Amino acid sequence: MPRNPLANPLFLPVFWRVLLLLVVGLAAVVLSQRRSLEVWRRSTLFLRARTWFVIGPLFVLAVFIGGFVAFLLATFVVVQGCSEFVRIAAIDRRYAYLLILGGELGLLVAALARDFFGFLPFGFFIALTLVPILSGRITDAHRQVADTLVGYVFVALPMAYIVFVKSAEPWGLNFLVIVTVSVALSDIAAYATGSALRGRKLMPRVDPTKTWGGALGNLIGAAVGVGWLWVAVPPEWSIAAVVVLVLVIAFGSVWADLTGGFIQRAFRTEVRSTVLLGYGGVLSRVDSLLITFPLSYYALILVLKVVG
């Protein structure tokens, strides 16, 4: 059920912090560009800033309201993200619809039937095999099944994880807000420091644009993100757990960049979508979060269990 976000004492502190981040980011971009307003208004950076000013507050509002509002936002990401992956991997439409359907079902299972959450990947695989069995089209079916599975694990399943963690853990909402904001900051800081410092390439054969300077930015962004939202850090998290969280967020962001890079290169396709202005699409905006979220969740659980 949707809730009044103002009833949650965490809402306003988080909302104002996110808004302040957006304003500071916008000011930094304007100052660094030093262009006339008319030229700047037509630039990619302006489109990105505009996009952030829409999705930032929208995200905070949706997760604090919860219920079907948050579900709608998650549905939008699953539907658009899966569709973009389908185009990147040239997946047949019948598999594509199943991927989207599987993604939606995953969200529902994560929210309403958590006991069956572990069955999702295998259940999806079984459902996928039904496509060639029932249609009788087996030419290229193994490639279609494999690529659709990659799409499921890369896009749909992590979105289900987000819903799962938010509903299963008492600090799920805090974790979601902290990780999402920190991943976003990590990406932005990587872009800024990577452009400023340049330096040696991290994995030139996988992603020729990623540098060690950018990776350092990932770490700085993750640390600033967690520090900025310290108000949302639950008291049961130890300092060691928070430190590990920062490291895993930075590591996950770098990993996601490299994964996104090799996936696009493997399929020799770059899908340009206009869903999020200034970005290549929904997938390129959320891919870091999709990899980082489950990774950092299990890292945190492990540290809390081992260290306390």
Place this chain on the structure above:
Amino acid sequence: MSEREQSQAAQGGPSRRRGPVPTWSWARTPPARLVRSGIQYGALVPLLKFIAPFTVIGKRNLGKLKGPAVFVANHQSHFDAPVSLAALGGRIRRRLVVAAAADYFYSSAVKGAAASLALGTVPFVRSGGSSRESLQFLKDLVGKGWSVLIFPSGTRGTGASGFKKGFAYLAVDAQVPVVPLYLDGLDQVMPKGSFIPLPGGVVVGIGPPIAPGHDYNDLVRRAEAGVAEVRTVVKGWEGT
């Protein structure tokens, strides 16, 4: 028969007979328009923004329109008309009809009624003698202040050239401007032959109004060039 004669024949003479082509005039009555507004604002536009989030470029060109106009667009998908309606905005949409293939959308009464009510379509006979009646009917509507959205390629997936002249007869004879639109991305969302959309982003480019002039062929050429120009702008914008 010369073009002017063809056009005069299309005007149907003083009797202005409707013939066998139904006009579905109830769909343009105030109650039906109210229902249509509700459907479009309450369901169609939000649904489109979810399935095919669209970005509109060149909307300021619509500010130059002072009366009815003929909107021409490339045709790729069944989503073209709804996305165009959503992109043009409420001010234009309120008095806009969509010329829809009579043999497809009006093949059954239920389908025709649904399209007329939800999208404001009117049946347009694409070939044969009744096509002149359809054209005349559209001219009557333009005379009453209605704008017309038409896909002059005739069928889906034919690109932004090879326009048929029907829209030019309409614009020249009624002396209303032609506004070129270019829709990009809908061939990925729902191409010809598919019946379930695969979501994705869409860009709608709106070009500056083109004066009708007095030459049908010239207007067809200028409209094709206008749509091609908007296409260049849209593709350039997507590359940023």
